[in-house]
Amino acid sequence: MSRRIELVTGDITTHEVDAVVNAANSSLLGGGGVDGAIHRRGGPAIGAECRALRASRYGRGLPTGEAVATTAGRLPARWVIHTVGPVWSEREDRTPLLRACYTNSLRVAAELGAVSVAFPLISAGVYRWPKRDAVVQALDAIRTAPAGVDEVRLVLFDDASRAIADEVYAEVFG
Ligand code: AR6
Numbered sequence: 001m002s003r004r005i006e007l008v009t010g011d012i013t014t015h016e017v018d019a020v021v022n023a024a025n026s027s028l029l030g031g032g033g034v035d036g037a038i039h040r041r042g043g044p045a046i047g048a049e050c051r052a053l054r055a056s057r058y059g060r061g062l063p064t065g066e067a068v069a070t071t072a073g074r075l076p077a078r079w080v081i082h083t084v085g086p087v088w089s090e091r092e093d094r095t096p097l098l099r100a101c102y103t104n105s106l107r108v109a110a111e112l113g114a115v116s117v118a119f120p121l122i123s124a125g126v127y128r129w130p131k132r133d134a135v136v137q138a139l140d141a142i143r144t145a146p147a148g149v150d151e152v153r154l155v156l157f158d159d160a161s162r163a164i165a166d167e168v169y170a171e172v173f174g
Contacts, residue, residue, distance in 0.1 A: 005142055005152050007169055008118075009162045012155040013041040016076045018114035019069070021105045023122045024082040026061030028054055028068075034120040034157075038080060042073035046080055065100035067108045079112055081105045085123030088130070095137060098123055102141035110148025118153040121161060131161055135168040143172065 012020055012034060022038045025031050028050040030039045039046055049070035054061075062068055067083040083101040086094035101122045109117045121138060123129035135154075142152050156162040 003142070003145075003147070003150055003152060005139065005154065005169075005173075007162065007165050008153050008155050009157075009159065010155060011037065011157070012118055012120050013037050013075055015118045015153065015155065017116040017118045017151075017153065018077065019079040019081050019105075019109045019112065019117045020072060020075060020077045021067075021101075021117065021119045021122070022080050022082045023085055023120050023125070023127075024062070026058075026063065026084045028058065028062055028082060031126070033125045038075065042075040042080065045071050045073040050082065064094075065097040065104065067101065067104040069108050069112055077118075079109075079114065081108050081117070083122065085127050085129070088123065088128040095133075098129065098134070098137050099141040102138060103145045106142070106145045106149050106152075110146075114149060116151040116153070117149050118155050120155055120157070121165075124161070131164050132168065135161075135165045136172070139165075139168060139172045 064084045069079045069081045072080045083105050086097040124134040
């Protein structure tokens, strides 16, 4: 497979890629974390499309693990792909849902014709997924997803997450 996976540190809303993935919630109506940053910087066109999706296809919300695209508004990207990560649970293994966020987002990206996609570390903030395992699942799900998108960035927001990701990357690809 020719897919390139690159680790980057910083704010995902500044990335010039075809599609930026948003760690949304099922309401699609915005929130904090990366979701808040994407809606703020991308402007109201993103929220307007999200509300239209709620009214048409997702009256009960976007299910966890699924992904749907909207405009990227004023972001330097063509699309935002909204996906809903699982909330971390001690009692239940929700790993398949976390991995589905990556594979479904890549499928939607490929359907759109996106060549480059940037992901945040889904579920690793407000949803409390342990950072290291969040990176393991992200890299492995991206690596093994069907072909279609050639260039994938995993954007780590801070240096501590980046250091964990560098270690995991070396283990997964080294
Ligand atoms: N660029 C890149 N990464 C970021 C940015 C940014 N601008 N901002 C935060 N992160 P979170 P979740 C990192 O909480 O855990 C929202 O309220 C952050 O450090 O954004 O999936 C939604 O509406 C962390 O590593 O998403 C949902 O209700 C990662 O992005 C809920 O939070 C994900 O943290 C989703 O929670």
